[in-house]
Amino acid sequence: MNDHTSIQKIRIVLVGLGTVNIGVLKILIEKKVIIAKNYNLEIHVMGVADSSGIAVKENGYTYEELIHLKSNGNKVNQLEGYLSGVSIEQITNHIKADVLIDGSPVNLKTGNPGLQAIRNALDKGWSVVSANKAPLVLAYDELHQLAKKHSGKLAYSATVCGGLPVINILQRDLQATNLIGFKGIFNATTNFILEALEKDGSFDDAVKEAQRLGAAETDPSLDIDGYDTANKLYIIMKSFTEFSGTISDIQIEGIRAITSEDIKQAAIQNKRIKLLAVAEKKADTWSLLVRPTKVEASSFIGNCDGWEMGIELQTDYYEELSMKIYEEDPITTSAAVVRDLINISKKSF
Secondary structure, three states, X not given: OOOOOOOEEEEEEEEOOOXXXXXXXXXXHHOHHHHHHHHOEEEEEEEEEEOOEEEEEEEEEOHHHHHHHHHOOOOHXXXXXXEOOOOHHHHHXXXXXOEEXXXXXXXXXXXXXXXXXXXXXXXXXXXXXXXXXXXXXXHXXXXXXXXXXXXXXXXXXXXXXXXXXXXXXXXXXXXXXXXXXXXXXXXXXXXXXXXHHHOOOOHHHHHHHHHHOOOOOOOOHHHHOOHHHHHHHHHHHHHHOOOOOOHHHOEEOOOOOOOHHHHHHHHHOOEEEEEEXXXXXXXXXXXXXXXXXXXXXXXXXXXXXXXXEEXXXXXXXXXXXXXXXEOOOOHHHHHHHHHHHHHHHOOXX
């Protein structure tokens, strides 16, 4: 850091105070000195929202008080600055800020409150970091157009495989190359369940353990029925290809029908069953599917174990690229949010 470089103060608003955004606050505490020294940034939380409503404060909230609030089982409506009767989506009308971070629950029906909160933020020229897939799935083009129109930034690497920098590598590092196809394990919960079946565990017990760890929702259907994987596949396609279709163009099959016997038969063939997302380009058309698939046990995908997610990219010049991440703890998703926040704040995204 150049000692003569002034610190840039970034004002943020947190939509959602669940696992991801609480993780963001913990990282900001732990990495506060590094963020200031290496990036000349100070991050100030000006407003927060959860299911109880919104709270704003002109001089900001400390990271510690927000973590303490949630650890004690309390909600935003008990904070100083709580605004009664104001919806989450309208928080941008009540405070000045630079970046909105959406860590609200996934709502694939309307996208709200996250989608409308993001729209409102971009309309005001704010930038947005999202860990919430729903707004991207439901309004990818619209949100990017809003960001461009009002000179904001939209970053969302946390929506695809948590901390694995799939979006970043595709958009930043694979310049002047063509993506021929890719396949991957994009949902660690289903990978954990399938490995539990390999060890003679039960499907239901594996789901309960994933829920206990916070990796699966109370309703795990998005994971086990393949829709979470399909959402990530869609976001990748929109981010780095000319794909103009919708989520309905993806053939989706989850893992509910997979039995221990299926797992054993695959093992006899030196194969493992994985819930794969697959994209193949045939002529000028993309074939997209999510499906339980037998893969060679010794392959890169076959060696993605338990809580790991991974992807294999096929390109023209870079040939085949593979990467994976272990993600039992959602803190890696929180880290991806912080990564995006730093990148857009330094205009390096």
